[in-house]
Amino acid sequence: MNKTIGSVPAPTSPSMSLHTFIRHLPKAELHLHIEGTLEPELIFALAQRNGITLPYASIEALRTAYQFQDLQSFLNLYYAGASVLITENDFYDMTMAYMQRARQDGVVHAEIMFDPQTHTQRGIPMQTVFAGIARALREMRSSAGISSCLILSFLRHLSEEEADATLTAALPLREAYADLWTAVGLDSAEQGNPPEKFARVYARCKALGLRLTAHAGEEGPADYVRDALDLLQVERIDHGVRSEEDPALMQRLIRDRIPLTVCPLSNLKLCVVDDMHQHNLARLLRQGIMVTINSDDPAYFGGYIGDNYLACAEHLGLTRKELAELAGNSLIASFLPQSEKDRYLKQLSEIAI
Ligand code: ADE
Ligand code: ZN
Numbered sequence: 001m002n003k004t005i006g007s008v009p010a011p012t013s014p015s016m017s018l019h020t021f022i023r024h025l026p027k028a029e030l031h032l033h034i035e036g037t038l039e040p041e042l043i044f045a046l047a048q049r050n051g052i053t054l055p056y057a058s059i060e061a062l063r064t065a066y067q068f069q070d071l072q073s074f075l076n077l078y079y080a081g082a083s084v085l086i087t088e089n090d091f092y093d094m095t096m097a098y099m100q101r102a103r104q105d106g107v108v109h110a111e112i113m114f115d116p117q118t119h120t121q122r123g124i125p126m127q128t129v130f131a132g133i134a135r136a137l138r139e140m141r142s143s144a145g146i147s148s149c150l151i152l153s154f155l156r157h158l159s160e161e162e163a164d165a166t167l168t169a170a171l172p173l174r175e176a177y178a179d180l181w182t183a184v185g186l187d188s189a190e191q192g193n194p195p196e197k198f199a200r201v202y203a204r205c206k207a208l209g210l211r212l213t214a215h216a217g218e219e220g221p222a223d224y225v226r227d228a229l230d231l232l233q234v235e236r237i238d239h240g241v242r243s244e245e246d247p248a249l250m251q252r253l254i255r256d257r258i259p260l261t262v263c264p265l266s267n268l269k270l271c272v273v274d275d276m277h278q279h280n281l282a283r284l285l286r287q288g289i290m291v292t293i294n295s296d297d298p299a300y301f302g303g304y305i306g307d308n309y310l311a312c313a314e315h316l317g318l319t320r321k322e323l324a325e326l327a328g329n330s331l332i333a334s335f336l337p338q339s340e341k342d343r344y345l346k347q348l349s350e351i352a353i
Pocket of ligand 1: 189190218
């Protein structure tokens with residue numbers, strides 16, 4: 001039977017190319033920073049629209065600057081890039097561009113992180129950020145059938161008081177965006193900013209009924225993964241690749257089926273791994289960890305979610321069955337209601353491998 005995944009027709013056949021097979025897998029993107037989807041072309045267009053002069057002569061010169069030694073060297077450029085976002089339309093255009101790209105990759109559901117502090121610190125009203133992103137997500141929900149939710153993420157290099165004030169400032173918007181804003185996250189510079197720094201604001205979020213996730217074990221140690229689980233009570237871990245350094249933690253992740261939202265091309269670009277062949281994603285999956293594949297900041301890391309699946313297939317020898325398992329994990333690990341998960345998982349089970 002012919003089904004539609006986003007705009008992509010299914011079913012598959014075993015003879016189709018790996019690229020096409022991956023595109024046809026119904027999948028959720030669970031680890032995506034919307035500010036990390038700003039392509040250099042859009043950065044230049046928005047800068048021009050808003051009368052901002054960039055310290056780069058051309059789009060190509062900006063793209064050439066995307067050489068990172070670590071997370072911080074990336075974050076410096078990422079926050080600079082986000083400074084071209086001024087109006088509601090800017091946030092709309094950025095989000096729409098990502099959603100259209102995600103649709104081509106067979107994303108049926110996107111859980112999108114955004115960093116309000118990056119914008120409110122520059123004097124952009126919280127409402128402008130919410131309104132622009134939400135308009136694009138709602139349009140894509142009704143026009144393309146792609147569901148989504150928002151993960152309001154706190155910047156961990158700032159204080160817990162500032163995170164708490166951000167939450168307080170966002171709460172009056174909760175009702176207006178109840179269909180989208182359902183979760184909080186924790187991102188930015190990990191080392192030296194441990195989970196315990198945010199234990200009180202996370203307790204407040206939990207009491208408010210928000211879903212909880214946090215970056216941990218990207219550059220930071222396995223201890224941060226354990227502390228994110230114990231002290232922040234998160235349901236899943238963003239990255240978590242360094243969990244492998246702690247066998248007891250690994251057993252816990254397997255036993256409790258705690259999802260890791262892994263971003264392979266990000267890990268490569270930020271030198272978390274030296275080479276894609278060395279990435280531990282396949283090993284984690286084969287040990288029984290609930291691994292998912294995501295793109296993190298695709299405009300900066302050289303690939304969207306489909307490219308991340310393909311890179312893993314090609315460099316880690318993942319089989320088509322394993323690729324389908326990873327897509328299934330993304331649906332299971334999502335914040336979707338069970339009935340929606342079941343619907344997509346059924347579509348996935350009908351795919352010929
Ligand atoms: N913000 C955007 N991308 C990030 C990443 N990979 N780690 C931490 N914070 C981020
Ligand atoms: Zn991230």
